[in-house]
Amino acid sequence: MRYVKKTRAFVFLFLFVFLSMHSQPRKAEEIKEYIWGKNDTYKEIPQIPEQWKNESAVIVLDQYKHSYSKFTPLFSNSFAGIKVRKHHISRRIVKLNDKAAVDEFSELEFTEAMKRQGIFKAERDKKFLGLRIIKTNGDIKEVDIENEKIKISNSDANQDEYKLAISDLEPGDIVDYYLCTVDSWETNATVFDAIETTLNDEYPTMNFSYNIKLGNDFFINYNSYNGAPELKTLPTENEKEREYLLEAKNIDKRKDSRWVFPLVEYPSFKYQISFARTKKKEKVVNAFLSDSEELVKTKVDADDILKAYEDDYELNLIRKEMKRYFKDKNLSKRELAEEAYYYMRHIFLNRYIESVVAYEEKLNDPIVVYSDPLVITKTRQFLLYFGSFLKNNEIPFEFIKAKRRFDGELEDLLIKENLASLIKVNLETPMYFYPFSSNTLANWVPATIEGTNAYSLKFNNKYNEIETVEKTKLPISDYKDNNTSETSEISFNSDFSTIAIQRTSSLKGHNKVGEMGSRLYFFDYINEEYQKFGTTPYAALLNKKNKKKYDLKFPAYQEKLSQKRIERLEKETEEEYDFDIDDYTYNVVSPGRYSFTEALVFEEQFIIKDDLVKNAGSNFIFEIGKLIGSQVAIEENEKTRSENIYMPYPRSYNNEIRVKIPDGYTVSGYDKLNLKVENATGGFVSTANLNDNQLIVKTHKYYKNNYELNSNWTKMLDFLEVAYQFSQEKILFKKK
Numbered sequence: 001m002r003y004v005k006k007t008r009a010f011v012f013l014f015l016f017v018f019l020s021m022h023s024q025p026r027k028a029e030e031i032k033e034y035i036w037g038k039n040d041t042y043k044e045i046p047q048i049p050e051q052w053k054n055e056s057a058v059i060v061l062d063q064y065k066h067s068y069s070k071f072t073p074l075f076s077n078s079f080a081g082i083k084v085r086k087h088h089i090s091r092r093i094v095k096l097n098d099k100a101a102v103d104e105f106s107e108l109e110f111t112e113a114m115k116r117q118g119i120f121k122a123e124r125d126k127k128f129l130g131l132r133i134i135k136t137n138g139d140i141k142e143v144d145i146e147n148e149k150i151k152i153s154n155s156d157a158n159q160d161e162y163k164l165a166i167s168d169l170e171p172g173d174i175v176d177y178y179l180c181t182v183d184s185w186e187t188n189a190t191v192f193d194a195i196e197t198t199l200n201d202e203y204p205t206m207n208f209s210y211n212i213k214l215g216n217d218f219f220i221n222y223n224s225y226n227g228a229p230e231l232k233t234l235p236t237e238n239e240k241e242r243e244y245l246l247e248a249k250n251i252d253k254r255k256d257s258r259w260v261f262p263l264v265e266y267p268s269f270k271y272q273i274s275f276a277r278t279k280k281k282e283k284v285v286n287a288f289l290s291d292s293e294e295l296v297k298t299k300v301d302a303d304d305i306l307k308a309y310e311d312d313y314e315l316n317l318i319r320k321e322m323k324r325y326f327k328d329k330n331l332s333k334r335e336l337a338e339e340a341y342y343y344m345r346h347i348f349l350n351r352y353i354e355s356v357v358a359y360e361e362k363l364n365d366p367i368v369v370y371s372d373p374l375v376i377t378k379t380r381q382f383l384l385y386f387g388s389f390l391k392n393n394e395i396p397f398e399f400i401k402a403k404r405r406f407d408g409e410l411e412d413l414l415i416k417e418n419l420a421s422l423i424k425v426n427l428e429t430p431m432y433f434y435p436f437s438s439n440t441l442a443n444w445v446p447a448t449i450e451g452t453n454a455y456s457l458k459f460n461n462k463y464n465e466i467e468t469v470e471k472t473k474l475p476i477s478d479y480k481d482n483n484t485s486e487t488s489e490i491s492f493n494s495d496f497s498t499i500a501i502q503r504t505s506s507l508k509g510h511n512k513v514g515e516m517g518s519r520l521y522f523f524d525y526i527n528e529e530y531q532k533f534g535t536t537p538y539a540a541l542l543n544k545k546n547k548k549k550y551d552l553k554f555p556a557y558q559e560k561l562s563q564k565r566i567e568r569l570e571k572e573t574e575e576e577y578d579f580d581i582d583d584y585t586y587n588v589v590s591p592g593r594y595s596f597t598e599a600l601v602f603e604e605q606f607i608i609k610d611d612l613v614k615n616a617g618s619n620f621i622f623e624i625g626k627l628i629g630s631q632v633a634i635e636e637n638e639k640t641r642s643e644n645i646y647m648p649y650p651r652s653y654n655n656e657i658r659v660k661i662p663d664g665y666t667v668s669g670y671d672k673l674n675l676k677v678e679n680a681t682g683g684f685v686s687t688a689n690l691n692d693n694q695l696i697v698k699t700h701k702y703y704k705n706n707y708e709l710n711s712n713w714t715k716m717l718d719f720l721e722v723a724y725q726f727s728q729e730k731i732l733f734k735k736k
Contacts, residue, residue, distance in 0.1 A: 035130065036132070036176075042061055042176075045095070045174055055097060057095060057096050057098075057101035058204055058206065059206065060093040061093040066086065066273075070277075082187070082188065084185065085182070086181075087180070087181070089179065091177070092176075094203070095172075095173075096173050098171050129177070133168075134176060141168075148165070188276075189275060189277065198266040199266070199268065202253060204250075206249065208248040210269070211243070214244075216293075217293065219285075219290055220271060221272045221298075221414050222244070222271040223269065224269045225408065225412060226264075228268055231296065232246070232247070242293075257638070257641065260643045261406040264405075264407075264408050264409075265643045272415050276289070287415075288308060288415075288416050299414065305455045305469045309469075313383060313466065315387045315388040333394075338442045338443070340390075342594060344436065345436040346535070348375060350525075351526075354539075358550060361553075364553070369538070386423060387399070398423070400423070400432075404420060405448055405449065405452055410452065420434075420448070422435070424456070439513075441595065444513065445475060450474060451707075453473055454472050456470045479651055479704050481596070481650075482510040482652065483507070483509060484654070487503070489658050490659040496620045499612060500607050501606055506600070513596075516591075516593070516600060519600065519602060525593060569604075570606070579611050581606040582608075583606055585604065585606070586603070586604050620665075622659075622733060623728075625728055628726065631724040631727040645712070645713060650704055650705055657699075658695075658696055661693045661695060661733070662733065664736050666734045667695050667733055674686060681704055681716045682704050684726070695731070699723075
C-alpha cells in the first residue's frame, strides 16, 4: 500500500498521470508536446476564486492519468511471454500567492528511483520530468532539470535524492510541472502498488482529476470514501479496454490537525490494479479480485475472506528443533504457547543476527555455520509454523485478519495487503500472537489494530481447513498498562551554571514496544538468549581462524555501534526536553523482552550547562517545569476542531523529580506546581513537597482512550493546557 500524502514540496514520487492506452509518446520532446503543446487545455490559466485570493498558494490543476496494458514482446527471456506496462504521467499547476509559497518552491527536493532489477531484466522506470515557471507578465521559463539538479544523498540502494534550486520566483508566479514514468516487465500475474489518498491538500485545489485506463486481463479494486465523488465509467472504442474517471472541483485545503487519520476523516479514495493472464493465475494474485475483470471491486466481505484463505494454510510444518526443545517440558497450554513464541523468535530469527552482522561488516570470512537453517521473517511463515506447533500440541486457536486503524473501518476493506495477521489462542483467557521480530512480545496486540473489528478464520476440528469466517473484535489495552515512569535526581554545582541529572526510566506496554527497537541492540540480549534456549553462540561455531578474527574485530564494531547509539539518544533527549545536554551516558538495566507487562528499564546521566537557571540578584530562578519534557502547546486555531481524535493508544506518564536544594538556599514558589485536572478523556495531576533538603515533584499525565469524538476535544484541552502550564513553571532558590 502506498498512502499518497500530498505536499507543497516538489516530491515527484507521488505525481502520476498517464497518456492514452495506444501510441504512448516515449521521448522527452514528444511527452512535452503532449502535455504543454497545442492541445493543452490549460494554456490559459483560469482565475483564482475570490475566496482563495489570500491563500498562500492555490493548486489550479492536480491531474493524474494511469494506464495499464499488456503486449507480447518480440523476444522473450522468460517463460511468461507477456509484458505488462504501466504509464503514469502527472501534472500539477500551482499559483504562488505569497513569499511563504515562493520559499517553499524555490528549493525543491525529489527522489529519483534508480533502475530496479527483477527476476528477469526488463525495461523499468523510465522517467521524464518537466518544470516551467509562468511569470505574471506571461513569460514562460522552462527549467533544465537534468543540468540544474544537484545530488544531495544516496538514500539507499534504489534511490538517490536530488535538490533543484529555482531562481527568480516571485509572488504571482505559476509553477507548472509534470512527471511521466514508463514501466514494463514480463509476468503472468502481478499486483501493482495500491494508491490510497485524500482529495484535499495543504493548499486549496480548483481542479482535480484521476483517469485510469485498463487493457484486457487487468482487474481494478476501487472505492470512494467520506464524501469523495464516485468513479465514473467512460465509453471506450475497444471493447477489451475500460476507462474510469474521478473528478472534483473547488476542494478546500486540509486543516493541519494533530491526532487525525486522514483516510478516515477526509474525502478519499483507494484503488489497486491487478493483472492475471488466465483463470488459473487469478488464484495466485495477492489481491481480492472481482468475479469478472469488467466489474469494479468496491468492497470485501466475509465470503471474500473465506475464498481467499480457505486453502491457504496447511499446518503440517514441525521442525526438529521444536520437538527436541519441548520434548521433556511439563507446561500448561498457556505456558507452552508463550514459551514456543519466544523460542521460535530466537531459533528462527535472533540466533542468526550475529552471522548476518559478521557477513555485512566483514568481521570474518563468509562461511556457512548452520545446518538446515530456517529464518522466519514473513507473516505467512509465522502463521504456518506457529500454527503447526499449536495444532500438534492440541492448543485451540484461530487466525485473525485485522485492518489497521488509520486505514478505516473493516467494512471499507479493499486492499488485501492492508490486512494484519495474528493468531488467537482460545484458552480460558485468550492469548494473541503477532508475527515476531527481534523484540516482539507474546500476548501483544499492536496498537495499530487494538480495539478494531476483525475477521476470525476458524478451522475445522482437524485444523486442515478454514471452515468459517466470522467478525470479531480485538481487545484494547488500558492506559495504566502503557506507562512510562521516570525518576530524576537533580543537583547543581556551586554557581548554578551546571545541572547534573541522573534519570531512571521504566517503560511498559506500548510505551516500551515503541522504544525497544531504538533502545536495544542485539548485543544487549543475544548472549542471554543463547543461554536461555541452550543454543550455541555464533562465535563458538567458527573455526579457530575465523573465531580469532571475529574476536578481534567484534569488540571494535560493538563499541562503534554503541557510540552511535549514545550520540543518537543524546540528540533524542535534547529534542525531548527542547534544550541542549552534555556528557550523556546510557545503560540498559533490564530489557523487558519476555512480557508485555515487564518493564524496559534504563539509566541515563547528563548535564545541562548555562540553561534553565537565571540569576535574580543573589537568588536563582529554576525552570523546573521543563524537566517533564516538552508538552503539547495548543495554538489558538487548534481550539476548535471538526475532526474526531485518533490517539496512538491509551497511555500514561509518571515523573518524579527529586531536586537537591543547594546548601545556603531555601526554595519558594513550588506551591504553583500543585495542579489537578481529570475528566473522562484523561488528566494531569502534579504535587510538590519538601522533604528535608529535597524538593520532590510528582506528575501524572494520562490519555484514557485511543479515540475520542470531536465533542470531547474541549475536555482534552483542559488537561493538555494544564500540563503545558506546568512545563512553564519556575521555582526560586533564595539565598539564606
